Amino acid sequence: MSARVIVGAAIVRGGALLAQQRAYPPDVAGLWELPGGRVETGETEPEALRRECVEELGVEVLVGDRVGVDVPLRANLVLRVYAAELADPAAEPKPLEHKGLRWIRPDALDRVRWLPADLELLPHLRSLLAA
Numbered sequence: 001m002s003a004r005v006i007v008g009a010a011i012v013r014g015g016a017l018l019a020q021q022r023a024y025p026p027d028v029a030g031l032w033e034l035p036g037g038r039v040e041t042g043e044t045e046p047e048a049l050r051r052e053c054v055e056e057l058g059v060e061v062l063v064g065d066r067v068g069v070d071v072p073l074r075a076n077l078v079l080r081v082y083a084a085e086l087a088d089p090a091a092e093p094k095p096l097e098h099k100g101l102r103w104i105r106p107d108a109l110d111r112v113r114w115l116p117a118d119l120e121l122l123p124h125l126r127s128l129l130a131a
């Protein structure tokens with residue numbers, strides 16, 4: 001059976017990456033992740049990312065290429081990240097389901113308290129910001 005996918009959006013604007021801070025559950029509250037979530041039945045991965053970004057951030061995104069490799073989360077579940085940008089660069093994402101948001105510049109990527117799976121993607125996220 002192929003693994004189920006959590007999609008994450010690496011949204012870049014002006015050389016910075018958008019991250020959001022989890023509010024729950026308690027063991028990961030306060031840690032940072034990329035916008036995204038589960039791919040629902042019948043959705044493509046880009047469709048799932050566009051839906052999640054509207055739900056979580058209140059903005060439309062344009063989904064681009066894959067970033068890095070699949071990161072195993074637990075049995076039959078992987079994190080798969082895609083590059084993205086705001087459809088309207090002037091739009092202001094809002095933390096509708098999270099504690100907070102921040103735009104992270106490359107020199108601060110290492111100082112963020114990321115979820116463990118996201119730490120494995122940092123070299124790829126750094127390359128994306130440098131592109």
Ligand SMILES: Nc1nc2c([nH]c(=O)n2[C@H]2C[C@H](O)[C@@H](COP(=O)(O)OP(=O)(O)OP(=O)(O)O)O2)c(=O)[nH]1
Pocket residue numbers: 006007008032033034035036037038073079115116117118
């Ligand atoms: N969206 C997102 N999820 C991530 C990242 N890194 C990471 O380990 N995850 C994990 C956290 C969760 O276990 C899972 C996301 O699934 P989800 O969005 O359906 O779950 P959730 O706990 O946020 O919400 P829910 O099940 O209550 O709807 O993937 C990331 O960068 N972005």
